[in-house]
Amino acid sequence: MTYLRGLARSAQLLGLAVLVFCAFLVTVLMLAAGGMVFGLLWVRPLTAYCRALFGRWLGRDLSVSYRPEPGPPQPDEEGFYRHDSQLYHGPRFPAYFQRVQWAADDPATHRDMAWQLWFPLVVLLVVPIGLPVAPLAVRAVAAWSAWMWRPRPGAKERRRRTDAVLLAWAQCAALLLSAAVQVALLAVTLACFLLGFGLGIVFLIPTGITHYRWLANLRRQVSGWGGGERIERPYQPMVRPQLRGDGLYRVRNSLYKTETWADFNARWVWVWHDPATWRDLLWLGADPFVTGVLAGVPVVAAVYGAFGLVLPWIWTQAFGADWDTWYGAVAGNRLAGLVAGVLLVAVGFWLPPKVLPPVSRWSALLLRPTAKEQLRRRVERLTQTRADAVDAQAAEVRRIERDLHDGAQARLISVGLTLGAIERLMDTDPEAARRLVAQARETSQTALSELRDLVRGILPPVLSERGLPDAVRALALDTSAEVTVHGRLAGRLAAPVESAAYFAVSELLANAVRHGGAEHVTVDIRHRDALLRITVTDDGEGGADPSRGTGLRGIERRLGTFDGTLALHSPAGGPTVATLELPCALSSPKTSTS
Incomplete structure (x- = not known):
């Protein structure tokens, strides 16, 4: 923005200030005269014009949505129109009072009124003083107006933000304490190495490189602080001695006569050759400095600001006690010390949300499994899921055979026997x-219904014809609870993935109603970044645990076949949130099987 353009916009702001001031006075007069609706609404076009103008100056959208206008009042059974506790013969007065309440209760109206009150004063203070830097003054007024117009968080949102800040600060304090503990554990490790390698007490060496794993595992669990992901334990499976036929114990290529020496050397081999051991040791030595600096700055700033500056200042000011020029004052000035203390506390509580993500990334850099270990675990997981898929397929075949043998097949045999009896009775006993x-017809209809149910249990027709979201909506109609389904997919999933996701959602809905007593369930289906995520939330009693039933474990096995996961959060008393994630790609709707 050039200086001349800044001057022109400054003049435009002065004109708008006069116009807004006059409009505000007219609004006050209308409200005083009883013209509530017109007084609150007539100035909205002027405010909208200022929003659009300042939005162009700032290069962003400043539009604010007002609450939707209420519809016309409707008569009751007797033909009266009601507003609060008063009945009217016509809709005129209820409609008026309804519009008054609508305009007066809208938070956007309150923000508009506050802006109209303060805007002329801000312009008269900022623009004349800021003429040497007119472009900056204009942007300052526009930015202030945007701040005045933005929606304010409610009480719950403010409480949530405050709790989040306090929690982040407490997490930084916990990390700082962890760094202090690491220093002590590092000293123990160095002592074990000195005694083990220096004096030959070799039994201390495995202890020296494993005794701090509990703290490393704790840091892996809390690595999700600041929006990170929990880190898996990277350690390789422990080596076990193998008893040979000749009575010797084998550990890799070494043989031992006693089990004690075999166990010791197995433990030595396990911890010494595991790359995670040395990454943990590097973390133990370097993390106190990195985490101590990152997490220590906000903690020390808040603590020192509160106890080192603010409280001594209050103590000396209130009771006339002596004060120190360093502890409680800045440059010998207690007022400057108070300001510095407040600023330090503010910085101490502002920094933690910014500090936690780098700490999480730093922890993941050394504590997460190596690429080789991740590959080994993936192969192991795929081997297990393949075995589970084979077992599940065999169980499904057995179930289908059992249902056919005990259900439809038995009924069809009964129909055949009944038809034979009919042939013998047609001439002798027609009745x-x-x-x-009639009995054969009823039996055949029952057999047909069972066959349809069996086919629907194998692959529902709506799933193959309409896709996963519509199939889940059809499933929701057959659920006794109120089920709300959100989300659409831009294409079709592979048939096996669709089937796995469908039956997983079906099992979750059944569990929510049968075991949780849920009355309302929400299903959200999303596909992003080659990942299908389905979130099922219910208001049931909670307490779901995969270890106490076969249904949730079956879902995990079904999803594991496709490298999917099930994340369950179900505290006692609810609500229960189950998140299904399946890595998959979408096909074009034109090439789907529907």
Whole structure:
């Protein structure tokens, strides 16, 4: 923005200030005269014009949505129109009072009124003083107006933000304490190495490089602070001695006569050759400095600001006690010390949300499994899921055979026997033959219904024809609880993935109603970055645990076949949130099987 353009916009701001001031006075007069609706609404076009103008100056959208206008009042059974506790013969007065309440209760209206009150004063203070830097003054007024117009967080949102800040500060304090503990554990490790390698007490060496794993595992669990992800334990499986036929114990290529020496050397081999051991040791030595600096700055700033500056200043000011020029004052000035203390506390509580993500990334850099270990675990997981898939397929085949043998097949045999009896009775007892015909018809209809149910249990037709979201919506109609389904997919999933996701959601809905007593369930289906995420939330009793039933474990096995996961959060008393994640790609709707 050039200086001349800044001067022109400054003049425009002065004109708008006069116009807004006059409009505000007219609004006050209208409100005093009883013109509530017109007084609150007539100035909205002027405010909208200022929003659009300042939005162009700032290069962003400043539009604010007002609450939707209420519809016309509707008469009751007797033909009266009601507003609060008063009945009216016509809709005129209820409509007026309804619009008054609508305009007066809208928070956007309150923000508009506050802006109209303060805008002329801000312009008269900022613009004349800021003429040497007119472009900056104009942007300052526009930015202040945007701040005045933005929606304010409610009480719950403010409480949530305050709790989040306090929690982040407490997490930084916990990390600082962890760094202090690491220093002590590092001293123990160095002592074990000195005694082990220097004096030959070799039994201390495995202890020296494993005794701090509990703290490393704790840091892996809390690595999700600041929006990170929990880190898996990277350690390789422990080596076990193998007893040979000749009575010797084998550990890799070494043989031992006693089990004690075999166990010791197995433990030595396990910890000494595991790359995670040395990464943990590097973390133990370097993390106190990195985490101590990152997490220590906000903690020390808040603590020193509160106890080192603010409280001594209050103590000396209130009781006239002596004060120190360093502890409680800045440059010999207690007022400057108070300001510095408040600023330090503010910085101490502002920094933690910014500090936690780098700490999490630093922890993951050394504590996460290596690429080789991740590959080994993935191969192991795929081997297990393949075995689970084979077992599940065999169980499904057995279930289908059992259902066919005990259900539809038995009924079809019964129909055949009934038809034979009908042939024998047609000439001798026509009435009995007609009864048997009705019975055979009913039996055949039951068999057909069972066959349809069996086919639907294998692959629901709506799933193959309409896709996963519509199939889940159809499933919701058959659920006794109120189920709300959100989300659409831009294409079709592979048929096996669709089937796995569908039956997983079906099992979760059944569990929510049968075991949790849920009355309302929400299903959210999203696909982003080659990942299908389905979130099922219910208001049931909670307490779901995969270890106490086969249904949730079956879902985990079904999803594991496709490298999917199930994350469950179900505290006692609810709500229960189950998140299914399946890595997959979407096909074009034109190439789907529907």
